[in-house]
Amino acid sequence: xxxxxxxxxxxxxxxxxxxxxxxxxxxxxxxxxxxxxxxxxxxxxxxxxxxxxxxxxxxxxxxxxxxxxxxxxxxxxxxxxxxxxxxxxxxxxxxxxxxxxxxxxxxxxxxxxxxxxxxxxxxxxxxxxxxxxxxxxxxxxxxxxxxxxxxxxxxxxxxxxxxxxxxxxxxxxxxxxxxxxxxxxxxxxxxxxxxxxxxxxxxxxxxxxxxxxxxxxxxxxxxxxxxxxxxxxxxxxxxxxxxxxxxxxxxxxxxxxxxxxxxxxxxxxxxxxxxxxxxxxxxxxxxxxxxxxxxxxxxxxxxxxxxxxxxxxxxxxxxxxxxxxxxxxxxxxxxxxxxxxxxxxxxxxxxxxxxxxxxxxxxxxxxxxxxxxxxxxxxxxxxxxxxxxxxxxxxxxxxxxxxxxxxxxxxxxxxxxxxxxxxxxxxxxxxxxxxxxxxx
Amino acid sequence: xxxxxxxxxxxxxxxxxxxxxxxxxxxxxxxxxxxxxxxxxxxxxxxxxxxxxxxxxxxxxxxxxxxxxxxxxxxxxxxxxxxxxxxxxxxxxxxxxxxxxxxxxxxxxxxxxxxxxxxxxxxxxxxxxxxxxxxxxxxxxxxxxxxxxxxxxxxxxxxxxxxxxxxxxxxxxxxxxxxxxxxxxxxxxxxxxxxxxxxxxxxxxxxxxxxxxxxxxxxxxxxx
Numbered sequence: 001x002x003x004x005x006x007x008x009x010x011x012x013x014x015x016x017x018x019x020x021x022x023x024x025x026x027x028x029x030x031x032x033x034x035x036x037x038x039x040x041x042x043x044x045x046x047x048x049x050x051x052x053x054x055x056x057x058x059x060x061x062x063x064x065x066x067x068x069x070x071x072x073x074x075x076x077x078x079x080x081x082x083x084x085x086x087x088x089x090x091x092x093x094x095x096x097x098x099x100x101x102x103x104x105x106x107x108x109x110x111x112x113x114x115x116x117x118x119x120x121x122x123x124x125x126x127x128x129x130x131x132x133x134x135x136x137x138x139x140x141x142x143x144x145x146x147x148x149x150x151x152x153x154x155x156x157x158x159x160x161x162x163x164x165x166x167x168x169x170x171x172x173x174x175x176x177x178x179x180x181x182x183x184x185x186x187x188x189x190x191x192x193x194x195x196x197x198x199x200x201x202x203x204x205x206x207x208x209x210x211x212x213x214x215x216x217x218x219x220x221x222x223x224x225x226x227x228x229x230x231x232x233x234x235x236x237x238x239x240x241x242x243x244x245x246x247x248x249x250x251x252x253x254x255x256x257x258x259x260x261x262x263x264x265x266x267x268x269x270x271x272x273x274x275x276x277x278x279x280x281x282x283x284x285x286x287x288x289x290x291x292x293x294x295x296x297x298x299x300x301x302x303x304x305x306x307x308x309x310x311x312x313x314x315x316x317x318x319x320x321x322x323x324x325x326x327x328x329x330x331x332x333x334x335x336x337x338x339x340x341x342x343x344x345x346x347x348x349x350x351x352x353x354x355x356x357x358x359x360x361x362x363x364x365x366x367x368x369x370x371x372x373x374x375x376x377x378x379x380x381x382x383x384x385x386x387x388x389x390x391x392x393x394x395x396x397x398x399x400x401x402x403x404x405x406x407x408x409x410x411x412x413x414x415x416x417x418x419x420x421x422x423x424x425x426x427x428x429x430x431x432x433x434x435x436x437x438x439x440x
Numbered sequence: 441x442x443x444x445x446x447x448x449x450x451x452x453x454x455x456x457x458x459x460x461x462x463x464x465x466x467x468x469x470x471x472x473x474x475x476x477x478x479x480x481x482x483x484x485x486x487x488x489x490x491x492x493x494x495x496x497x498x499x500x501x502x503x504x505x506x507x508x509x510x511x512x513x514x515x516x517x518x519x520x521x522x523x524x525x526x527x528x529x530x531x532x533x534x535x536x537x538x539x540x541x542x543x544x545x546x547x548x549x550x551x552x553x554x555x556x557x558x559x560x561x562x563x564x565x566x567x568x569x570x571x572x573x574x575x576x577x578x579x580x581x582x583x584x585x586x587x588x589x590x591x592x593x594x595x596x597x598x599x600x601x602x603x604x605x606x607x608x609x610x611x612x613x614x615x616x617x618x619x620x621x622x623x624x625x626x627x628x629x630x631x632x633x634x635x636x637x638x639x640x641x642x643x644x645x646x647x648x649x650x651x652x653x654x655x656x657x658x659x660x661x662x663x664x
Contacts, residue, residue: 143539143558146520148481148501175655187541187560187579188598192654195596197577201557202516202538208496211476215497215516218455219481 032264033172035097035353035363037165037256037301037323042273044256044301045310047420048413049429052399060398067394068404071318073295074156074225074248077217081225081248082134082156084318085114086390087405088308090382091253091299091322092138092158092229094120096173096182096194097260097353098326099370100127101378102362105329107131108375109382113390118158118320121171121196123185124150131375136227139216141170141197144186148219156249157216158227159209161200161238164257164274164300166266167231170198174261174354179365206241213246227251232277232300233270239284243294251320252281254300258323260363261354274300274311276423282315283425291315292406305392312393313408314424321389328385329378330360446478447471454478458505461486474514479507482524499526502543515552518545521562534571537562540581546635553590556583559600565635575602576612584631586639594647598654602647603628605639616650 010016021032053059060067075081090110095103097120104127110117116134123145129135137154139146151157162168173182173194183190203212213226228242229251242250254274259267278298285291298311299320311319323331337347339359345352353363361372397405400412414429415421421428422435444454444467455477458467463485472478472492479488479498482505490498493511499518509517512530521540531549538554540562547555547564553571556564561581569587576592578600588606595612601624602615611617625641632639 143520143560146539147541148483148503148520148522151501172656189654192598193656195577197558201554201576202497202519202535208515211496214451215477215480215500218451218477219501221456221459222452 033261033354034264034267034351035258035260035262036267036351037258038268039351040268042255043275043417043419043423044273045275045307047275047417048310048415048424048426050309050313050396050400050412051414053401057401059401060403062395062398065398066403067398069390069394071295071406073297073318074227076225076248076294077222077246078156078225078248079221079223080155082116082136084116084134086386087312087316087318087393088113088302088386088389089115089136089297089318089320090117090325091257091320092118092120092136092160093322093326094122094173094260095125095128096120096122096144096178096186096365097363099361099364099373100125100181101370101373101375102326102329103128104131104375105373105378105382106325107135108379109325109328109386110134112379112383113386115386116155119150119154121173122182123147124153125185129153131379138229141200142186142195143201144194144196151216151224152220154224156225156227157220158229158251159212159216159247160229161242162231162233162253163229163259164231164253164255164271165259166262167233167271168198169262169266169270171196171259172261172354174356182365206245209241210245225249227297229253231255231257231270232272232274232280235272235277235280236284239281239296240288243285243288243290247294249295249297249317250281250285251297251299252277253320254298256301257299258326259353273423274298274302275420278311278314278316279423279425285315292317305389305394306396308389308393309396309405309408310413312405313412314410317406321386324385325382326362328382329362330373330381331358331362333360336360441466441468443468443470445470446473446475451475451477455480458482458486458488463504472511476514479505482507485524493530502526512549513547517547518543518562521545531568537564540564542581544631544634550587556581556600559583563631565631565637567635567637569606572609573612575600575615578602582627582631584628584635584637584644586637594649596653597647597649599649601627603631603644604647605644608645608647611647614650614653615647618646618648620644620646 071087073082111133118136136156175191225248227249228247230238232254255271295317298316336359358364361369466487469490474495476495480500488507490509495514497516499507502521505524509528513528513532515533517536518526519538521543523543527546532547537545539558548567550568551570555574559578565584572590575594579598582601585604589608592612594615
């Protein structure tokens, strides 16, 4: 209903944004491609709350009693597991989709905060390696820039099978973002669209994956932890198979996870939310008696220390942030609102990362725009943000009486909606009812 | 000359020894019985002769080394090779030289499907036939086929050059026959010589990208 004219009733089936998309499609003949992650309203960690300590539990003193946040990742088979000060890590994002300055900022920020950052499609840049104390090297289907020297230079290897924004989909870096340097790293001509494959070129299925992991370990002297990253769909089976194939760490990325460029229909309609994905992954690990032996990293829509705490309470060992990290660097900043408006968007709404004309200078290869991001300042902002997430996480963990954030557990939470109770496997607030459990 | 018997040594011990070799060192590997990930991640100019069939990913990510397999090779032979030379006297299974950036792979027998998939600079010479979807999304380097090629050769190809002596069952999307110019004949002659394949360059046809799919165009959607 319009506030100006109460007799005008907007259709629930055809609201204005749906009408606009039909009109756009009819005009252009092409589907909508964009970046960012799912924008639709889905059950999230906001639908859970913690049960702070009271008579039956006692809390820890804020700022005084220790609540440890250190995390060790990859100690199943690797000689050199990853040690981090905080369970908040930086997700894989490519040089190509991001500017060199943005990648350097992520490395600087992660290092300041005592955590890891991750490469992306297109390979490892010297700036990124140089400014990242702990760098995870993504091993992707396209193998753009894939170099065994970089594998050996990395601190861990993440085999990417999919991502939450587009499980089952590849990617496309459009020609306008293919600078000479990006083209050279990817062995392709300048200015052409670069298709990133949706599946690995030299193996199919979990039995092959096991041999691929063996090869990667042989090439890196069994030193580097091997992560396997999946987009959240059939999480229970995918995690089970990744563990069976020999992963040290499994990364599960929910449908809110971001991307540099994919069809809107893919982002909004493929994959499941992060909330049920965590529970399903933990159930798979527990059934194999591998919980806490193979570590679980969860990503997709992590924004606050509350999100981190809830993911950990459901059984994750760590989380990854991508979109939130870019916002911390300066993405969506009101400072650039006029420029966002000039390209048909606004601060807080910008999602056309694929266009390469990012006013904040982050998702671009335009040297003039990229100069707008100072990597030292960007790194500082990111470190500040990660530190805030970690402090918030500790605050909630202490309130539940936990001296290590990994001591948080599902029993510390209840759900505010039936959907969240069913997805997370915790009781609806005020009841002992978990929909779907015990035949109820 | 060091000999490693895989009845007595583990794969880890084998690779550790080969990876620790110095330029000019020679190794012989026996009793492979189809084991996986043999002779992977080498970085020096060593010579490795493998007697027997090998499993997945033999010579994976090779740099500088010369590796000869007297037998057949499983999937992913010389995947992501960067440099050096790998030769197999028998046949090779799927995805040979997948995503390889450099060096030379010689397959004296036949290669299965997806040979040279996403190749990024490697040169491949196949003495026999190759299977379907070979050189899919191939980016650069050259693929020489002395026999016949299967279906959908060079589908979605970028800048790789394909030379085929025999018949091509079908070409993939955006792959077309191209002129054999002087520079192509010279390149082909050199590759045949290095691979020790005794064929006349005039017997080959060249295939490559029509470059119609290089930038997304809605009018090309029927191609898929």
